[in-house]
Amino acid sequence: MHWADGISEKIVNKRETEKYVVSSGITPSGHIHIGNARETLTADAIYKGLVSKGVNAELIFVADTYDPLRKVYPFLPEEYEKYIGMPLSEIPCPEGCCESYAEHFLKPFLDSLEDLGINLTTYRADKCYKDGLYDEKIILALENRDKIKEILDKYRKEPLPENWYPLNVICEECGKQSSTKVIEYDSENQTVTYECSCGFKNTVKPFKGRAKLPWRVDWPARWSIFNVVAEPMGKDHAASGGSYDTGLKIAREIYNYRAPEKIVYEWIQLKIGDKAVPMSSSSGVVFAVKDWMKVCHPEVLRFLLLRSKPTKHIDFDLKAISNLVDDYDELERNYFALKDKAEKEELNENEKDKIRLYELITPNIPEKLPLQVPYRFCSIIAQIAYDMESKEINMERVMDILRRNNYDLESVDEYDLERLKTRLSMSRNWALTYGEKLEIIDINKAKEIYEELNEKQKEWIKTFGEKLKDVEFDAITLHELIYNSAKDLELNPKEAFQASYKIILGKKYGPKLGSFLASLNKDFVVDRYCLSR
Template sequence: MESLHWADTTAKRVIKKRENLEKYVVACGITPSGHIHIGNAREVITADAIYRGLLNQGVKGELIFIGDTYDPLRKVYPFLPESYERYVGMPLSEIPCPEGCCESYAQHFLRPFLESLDDLGIEMTIYYADRCYKEGIYDEAIILALENRNKIREILNKYRSDPLPEDWYPLTVICENCGKLSTTKVIDYDQEEKTVEYLCSCGHRNTVEPFKGRVKLPWRVDWPARWSIFEVTVEPMGKDHGTSGGSYDTGIKITREVYNYQPPEKVIYEWIQLKVGEKAVPMSSSSGVVFAVKDWLNICHPEVLRYLILRSKPSKHIDFDLKSIPNLTEDYDQLERNYFELIKRLENGEELKEDEKDKIRIYQLSTPRIPEKLPLQVPYRFCAVISQIAYREDREEIDMEKVLDILKRNNYPVDNIDDYDFERLKNRLYMARNWALKYGEVLNIIPLEEAIKEYNKLSEKQKEWINVFRDKLKDIEFQGLLIHELIYSTAKEIGLNPREAFLASYRILLGKNYGPKLGSFLSSLDREFVIRRYSLLE
């Protein structure tokens, strides 16, 4: 089945430009200077989609990730103690963990993200820049950079308003005295001895061999060097790198003229902006405006994050509002229903339209582990309600028997629920509860005394409706749909606008003018409690 999804069209374009390669390497990477957020995840998930697009075209591919662990700490970020001032300028891999739980600063921020990859359905070869330098993988690239320093300087100066001086070298040395690399300057290179002399602002001066992790290439040289080292074919990059005169433009010249390698195809992606109030703010680890990938997995399915990113072209920016998680999950659930319906039609020999094929492909790319059949779907918003109602504070867990009882009352087919559906439902319940408590609506049924005060504020017609509704509620089966229908029929019976009936209910239950879907909500509660509350009795 041909797909017009951007991941597949990108893969076709790459293959057409780079025909007959033995292997197509898709690269991505992150500097772990702070919490790795879903904006960072866009690069990795985009790379994974391109990789899957290449495999879909029948070629051999590899997805690699390079953690830029040898980058220096640039400043004391808002989430760091002031004592970290002493580490500014040192490689992230050489700085102690801020919380003492990992072997380094870099690993502290990388580890939670890498641990989330399995949930996200991403398999890739992982490289750490500090280890690559220390193992000598960059040694040859370092020599080529030093021997071609004038050529590199000339390339970079074409894009600089402030030209690099003639004594500039494409290298920084890690000072043996203070451990910093951002404070050193190479002052000479001996081509025969293959040594560099450097001076550090701490006063230390020495001559060293620039190998095995003693030095680091600056970013604009490091990037093209790694393209040739890892034979990268295509790489997604943030729009800052892909702009005119950016590090990609200088990189393609350096990789061709210095490293004799054809640069990879670029895929530029836009930022994911986090909505804070009415403003949408670009996420940034250094500024502290983040929503970490590990935090996402506490409130929503990983497939929904993939869907959020993959349903749009990389060039389209995404405004992300935490309050919109239920709507986003409902969109994904609808896509899932569409997928199983369309696959059935396809198996029956039907010809699908282009937009229908696109739905199938978006679901496939969003869902690395596709279930065998349409799973049980309980709306996320409803899960946010029943997870709070069924939560046992004494056991600190959701009472799944109570959940299944509530779902039965709302006509969900849970009598013979299988293990897959049960676990998925359970996961969604805990996620939705976490979301509700932190970003959504905390469900607080008000005490009786407050309910009586709210009742006294209602109109006489609303009070009349409460009495009629309560009396008839005693005689019907306690099911969400039946309760919903009864709200409308009793309101109509006494000439009350149904909206006023809902309003009256929310006032005496929650002390608010709004709340969850009322029929489902009432059926989730204990029947006797509901009747007592509408009687304004304990």
């Protein structure tokens, strides 16, 4: 059983409700990266698990757009220092392209969710507060401030001040919420008196967006507003004494609500060289979800994040995306083979799990096994077939390359063609940015390198070049010719490969040689192996 189905089953067995609401959220203080996406995808998997149980379920996303800007992050201009303490929704867009700072970082992420096959209802915290959704919760918090303080103090080294109030008012003068302090609450008139470090002081009704609950009170209030039964959370929130522990008690004792199930997920670290560094929007160590969509299929991101339990740590290596796609392609082949097998015999649990995983990670399942061209090979083809004038990949040349690499293209349909085009474009972007750019050296450089080879390698290149003229120019034939011609000359095939890569790419390694040569223009290849003339 997939972990998402297991969690969903546990929730249904433990709770009985008209609607099972699964929530996710993020503070759009910077670029929303794939580490953040783990929360939303985990929530989506649990939601899909609930749907499969036949219950009424809903997936929601709450963007914490009313949180304050905490500092000038590395990606911001220095003049943004004046906005520190103001709600993100009230700060100008850093690039002038969106209606606010919050929307600038939130919109690309929300746009990506559709590609990821995630359908949810989005709520923005600033609008929720301004629309009055939190008004009743604010009153309850103010009237129970001593009880809330008691709950929070149990987990603090230093108790909160006696005059502490669970509310942050947004100053009417400077627009900041981090610099205000509530000094009195009038329960009869439901007003608060506050003062700000800017010198402004006033008595207001703290409703309709005039004030915001602090996080540890806001979170349990939100659970009760939206009737949340499940919400994934990072290990920081789930730690002993963290915001989930205090939220659980505040939800029960203040808002008379049962806290959602505790579902913890681990961080994703970005591999940079030999080091793995935790992704962080504030530090600028990110790989944004919008950037993923430029280099790889959305279902592969779902595969990365959903194939293992949320509690499993993930180190993400940008250079290894091709390996990840290979694993996804293998699962896809298994899915269609197992679906055929299931029509004839009972599948074991491992086989059923493979089918379920593919269903959970693939938003739009094709009717048949699609054409599969390995991602790394696509990155080579796309660079070879790229037309510099039109700035497009020449698909006629692509199809010719695939035929010479022994692909059967007779049953290729429109779906196959569109997916192939997408993979070609994405893999080219990946190769140029994170993988390896294909750079063929010029003939003069190749001749210099040829002269540096040993005599056996020179003899093999000459022999191989002569035989190339009279053979079928396809990957299998070329692969066999490389080995057989090296064997005839008693040359280690490894030396033949190295010599080939050197005179074409200027280095000792490269793509699978037979396929690579078959992808190039035959006249060019023959000419390149005739360096001795």
